[in-house]
Amino acid sequence: MERLLKIDRRIIFxxxxxxxxxxxxIKFDLPVIATKEVRGIYDKIDSLSEGSHVLIAFDxxxxxxxxxxxxxxxxxxxxxxxxxxxIGMTLNPGGTxxxxxxxxxxxxxxxxxxxxDYVFLGYKTGVELVMIxxxxxxxxxxxxxxxxxxxxxxxxxxDVQSLQDFDFVxxxxxxxxxxxxxxxxxxxxxxxxxxxxxxxxxxxxxxFLQSKQIEGLMSGLKGAAEYETLINRKSSAVAGMSPQxxxxxxxxxxxxxxxxxxxxxxxxx
Amino acid sequence: xxxxxxxxPLIIAFIMGIMMAFQYYVPHEASQSLLKVVTRxxxxxxxxxxxxxxxxxFHLHWNKIKRKVPGWGYSNFVFFGAGITIIFGLYNGGEFFxxxxxxxxxxxxxxxxxxxxxxxxxxxxxxxxxASAAYRTFRARTSEATILLVAAIIVMLGRVPxxxxxxxxxxxxxxxxxxxxxxxxxxxxxxxVSIGAIATxxxxxxxxxxxxxxxxD
Numbered sequence: 001m002e003r004l005l006k007i008d009r010r011i012i013f014x015x016x017x018x019x020x021x022x023x024x025x026i027k028f029d030l031p032v033i034a035t036k037e038v039r040g041i042y043d044k045i046d047s048l049s050e051g052s053h054v055l056i057a058f059d060x061x062x063x064x065x066x067x068x069x070x071x072x073x074x075x076x077x078x079x080x081x082x083x084x085x086x087i088g089m090t091l092n093p094g095g096t097x098x099x100x101x102x103x104x105x106x107x108x109x110x111x112x113x114x115x116x117d118y119v120f121l122g123y124k125t126g127v128e129l130v131m132i133x134x135x136x137x138x139x140x141x142x143x144x145x146x147x148x149x150x151x152x153x154x155x156x157x158x159d160v161q162s163l164q165d166f167d168f169v170x171x172x173x174x175x176x177x178x179x180x181x182x183x184x185x186x187x188x189x190x191x192x193x194x195x196x197x198x199x200x201x202x203x204x205x206x207x208f209l210q211s212k213q214i215e216g217l218m219s220g221l222k223g224a225a226e227y228e229t230l231i232n233r234k235s236s237a238v239a240g241m242s243p244q245x246x247x248x249x250x251x252x253x254x255x256x257x258x259x260x261x262x263x264x265x266x267x268x269x
Numbered sequence: 270x271x272x273x274x275x276x277x278p279l280i281i282a283f284i285m286g287i288m289m290a291f292q293y294y295v296p297h298e299a300s301q302s303l304l305k306v307v308t309r310x311x312x313x314x315x316x317x318x319x320x321x322x323x324x325x326x327f328h329l330h331w332n333k334i335k336r337k338v339p340g341w342g343y344s345n346f347v348f349f350g351a352g353i354t355i356i357f358g359l360y361n362g363g364e365f366f367x368x369x370x371x372x373x374x375x376x377x378x379x380x381x382x383x384x385x386x387x388x389x390x391x392x393x394x395x396x397x398x399x400a401s402a403a404y405r406t407f408r409a410r411t412s413e414a415t416i417l418l419v420a421a422i423i424v425m426l427g428r429v430p431x432x433x434x435x436x437x438x439x440x441x442x443x444x445x446x447x448x449x450x451x452x453x454x455x456x457x458x459x460x461x462v463s464i465g466a467i468a469t470x471x472x473x474x475x476x477x478x479x480x481x482x483x484x485x486d
Contacts, residue, residue, distance in 0.1 A: 009401040016400045030430035035444065062388030094388070097380045125319070126312040133308040140305055141312075148369025188293075199428075206452035207459055222428055245431035247396060252422050254404035259418070262408055 001265050005258070012254070019250045023242035030241050037209060038226040040216025041194040042078070044168055050083040052167040053160055057177065058102070061094030064174035064198050069098055070224035070237035071196040072172055076106035078231045080117075085156050087166070089121040089142070091130060091177055096123050100146060115149060119156045122146030127177065128184045135163045135189040163189040168215075172196040178205060182213050196223060279476045286474030327351075354379060420446055 034042070045054065056075060060068045079086050088103045090096055100120050107118045121142040124130045133141040138160060139152050151157055159165060169191055171181045178195045186193045192215050195205060199220025208214045218227055221244060224237035289307065292300050330344035354376070359366045362374035409415040426432040427443025472478035 005405075007404075009405075012401045012404055013397045016397050020396070031433065032430050033433070033440075062385040063392040065385060065389050066392070094384070097377065098385070101381075124312065126308075126315040129308045129311040129315065132304065133312065136301060136305045136308070140309065146370070147372075203447060203451050204455055206447060207456040210448070210452055222430075225430075241430050245429040247400070248425045248429045249431060251400050251403050252425055254400060255407050255418065255422065258404045258407065259409055 001261055001268070005261050005265065015250060016247060019246045020243045023246045024239075027239075028242055029238075030245055032222075032225045032229045032238055032241055034226040034230050037217040037219070038223055038230065040209075040214075041075075041170065041196075041218060042216070042227060042230045044192060044194060044215045045075070045078050045082065045084070048082065048084055048167050051085060053085050053087060053157075053165065054079050055087045055089065055163075055166045055169045056103075057169070057171045057173075057181070058088060058090040058095045058099035059092050059171055059177040060098070060174035060198075061092050062098065063094075065098055066240075067198050067221050067224065068172050068174060068196060069102060070221065070235065070240075071218050071227060072099070072102045073106060073235070074224060074227040074231055074233065074237070075170060075172075075196075076102060077109075077233055078227075080106055080110040080112055081231070084167075086118040087121065087156065087160070088119070090123050091127050092174070093123050093125075096146065114147075116155045119151070119154055120146045121151070128180050131163070131180060131184040132188070135185060138162055163191055166191055168192050168194065170194040170196065173201065174198050175201075178208070178214070182208060186213060194218075275479075275482060278482055279479070283474055283476065286470070290474075323351075420450075 048054070056072065056079075058068075058072060076086060086103065086107070088099050090099050103118055103120050104114070107114065112118055122145060124141060126133075130141055138157070142151055145151055145154070163169065163185055169181070169185070171178050171193065173195065174197070178197060178201070181193060181195075185191070193213070194216045195208075195214045196218035197205060197220075199222070202217070202219030202223075205214065205217050205219070209217055218224060221237050221240050225241050228234050228237050285307075288303075292304055326347065330347045333341045333344040357374065357376040357379060360374075361368060361376070362371035364371050407418060407421075409418050423439060424443045424446055426435060427439040427441075427446075432439040432443065469478060473481065
């Protein structure tokens with residue numbers, strides 16, 4: 001029994017690898033039901049009229065791509081489908097490529113035109129300072145977009161002077177930028193804010209949900225899968241629910257099995 | 270020298286700290302202009318952090334190579350990776366760095382085919398280590414640990430679609446754990462951290478906290 005407790009960790013790794021790969025090979029669907037937190041963001045975007053402005057902050061880098069990129073893509077599909085103008089930006093230097101590819105690919109799918117229907121402002125250093133600067137004047141913070149075009153005469157930004165003029169702002173974060181958006185953005189310039197984050201950060205966001213400082217929350221791959229279900233476009237996040245479910249069950253099994261062995265050996269001693 | 274290294278920074282911190290704290294409550298045009306100027310200055314200064322970060326990284330790895338510390342071979346990859354990325358970034362698809370960023374360059378190729386998969390791989394390794402740690406160390410040794418363990422199992426199963434198939438009440442119980450006990454604990458931590466941040470800010474403004482000035486002479 002003691003030998004089982006001190007099992008080589010590589011054996012556990014093999015079990016995890018199998019739990020991830022087998023459900024991907026033998027595809028099976030699991031019901032994904034949207035929670036009220038995710039529905040909060042969906043309902044907000046759904047309530048916006050055509051031509052409204054939504055700012056999406058892609059504040060993540062490739063390490064969090066698997067969780068946050070499906071969220072971004074699902075959000076973009078919803079916005080472009082409803083003919084909403086999308087303005088993208090990032091406060092993470094590693095996020096520019098992912099943000100640019102997501103916004104361009106989904107925009108093209110719906111036949112939307114760059115500069116007219118959507119724009120990617122790119123990266124700016126300074127986090128809180130950028131938010132405050134955008135709150136005062138968005139053209140002061142981003143005089144040019146990611147491709148070097150002047151932003152002042154862009155049709156996609158028509159009627160937008162500062163953060164207050166956005167109908168909805170969504171921050172997709174792999175770090176602490178959501179708190180910064182609340183403290184230095186929403187509370188100071190008064191706009192509606194939604195958040196998407198990695199599953200690890202999710203629990204930290206509940207106080208802001210309850211105080212209604214964020215309209216809704218997408219947490220981890222599950223949050224992205226729920227959003228994909230709501231927009232009726234099941235993609236990589238929903239596909240990822242089967243391996244994630246199996247791995248969770250496996251980890252729970254490991255915890256229970258490990259504790260059973262531990263108490264049995266303790267009793268024996 | 271002490272005047273330039275200590276007194277002047279303390280005076281700047283005091284004046285700017287007091288000024289920006291008052292600025293928040295003054296909705297006058299002049300106050301808004303000041304905020305715009307100060308934040309633009311801040312953004313510019315923050316940009317210089319890149320050079321400090323790069324210097325610090327290269328200095329650390331250069332010393333590792335020089336002293337041949339265990340694992341020094343990996344430090345070569347820092348120079349190799351950074352060098353190639355910087356070269357292709359500056360080359361900018363033949364347009365060089367003075368022009369706007371070009372699309373479909375070697376820099377883009379490296380981002381999507383090296384950085385993106387490498388980043389995702391590093392993050393995914395977590396799942397393996399977490400499973401191993403759960404098996405080896407997550408023990409119900411005390412009543413507090415048992416409560417944590419039971420809550421973790423419920424949340425782990427309740428937050429994935431398979432949870433509802435195992436027991437229909439798992440997802441609502443997991444939601445309750447997240448929305449009530451978790452939220453209360455997180456709010457307590459958040460209030461504590463915020464009060465600490467305010468206290469530290471006041472200590473810096475009034476020159477009590479001087480660690481940011483650095484040590485030595």
